[in-house]
Amino acid sequence: MLLIPCPWCGRRDESEFACGGEAHIARPADPDAVSDAEWADYLFMRTNPKGAHRERWVHVHGCGRWFNVARHTVTHDISAAYKVGEKPPGDAS
Amino acid sequence: MADAYLRQSPLAHLGLAARAAIPPEDIEGTEAGVVLCERPARHQIGLRGDARRPAFRAAVKGVLGFAPPAKATTAAGGTGLPRALWLGPDEWLVVTDDDDAATVADLSEALARQHAHVVDLSDARAVIGLAGAGARDVLMKGCTLDVHRRAFGPGRCTRTLLARAQVIVHQITQAPDYDLYVQRSFAEYLWAWLEDAGTEYGVRVTA
Secondary structure, eight states, X not given: OOEEEETTTEEEEGGGOEEXXXXXXXXXXXXXXXXXXXXXXXXXXXXXXXXXXXXXXXXTTTTOOEEEEEEETTTOOEEEEEETTSOOTTOOO | OOOGGGOOOTTGGGOHHHHHTSOGGGSOSSOOSEEEEEOOOEEEEEEEOOTTOHHHHHHHHHHHSSOOOOSTTBEESTTSSSEEEEEETTEEEEEEETTOXXXXXXXXXXXXXXXXXXXXXXXXXXXXXXXXXXXXXXXHHHOOSOOSTTTSOTTBEEEEEETTEEEEEEEEXXXXXXXXXXXXXXXXXXXXXXHHHHGGGOEEEEO
8 A cells, every 4th residue: 555645634544545547738728720630639648658758646535635656666656746837746847 | 413313423324322222241242352342422623723722722612622633643631521632723522411512602602703603513423432451452453543542642643644533532541541522424334444454352232
């Protein structure tokens, strides 16, 4: 089991959370302007990396908040948890 | 709030009042390490708003006498009523006396012109009291929360899972003495689980 550091509640057991998939996927600003292929890419295509991954989690049985987690998909090492709207740690862009 | 003549505790059929009336000397076994009770019905009010806004804090303080706690997983109001339990960064559960119908109306009025939300949730949850020397051990059996006295003490509250049921745990005193707010459809299950989990410490039911 993972011990997930909720930005509000602190370290809690994984059973209190639900995972919402990959983070930082921006919805096209004007959906009518993009091609079907681009829309399908937004809807369905995920990076699915073996290694560092940023994903959304929700503390559903806690404070109820969505936030982002930087997790290594092989070692499960969680290097950071940060609130929605904040930049990922180590991201200079 | 439901009409008074329709209201019934989800634990009413367990006969807890009759069990609580049995004199302790008539109960066989060792001393009770776990003391369970159903707390009397309370007014429970869901409150949401932006705690960073002074107008919101002031409006709540004007009604309750204290501002909603801004610090995560803490409760305001001490051991008495009313209390405000932190549930999320913009969400609290305000708990007052059952006959205190004024608070929900006063909060609604005080926050009428703000981006805030007040709703009466009184009958959504039952409140189970858990105390005794074994209370912390019983919690540890079914809950992943760190309830060690260094990590979780009096005045702390949080939503979590206890025996897979979502509860709001509020530690009131160092003794320890907990309030467990559980959705009413889970109340009978959680009570049965608590009695089972507490059997090895000895369970006593009080009013």
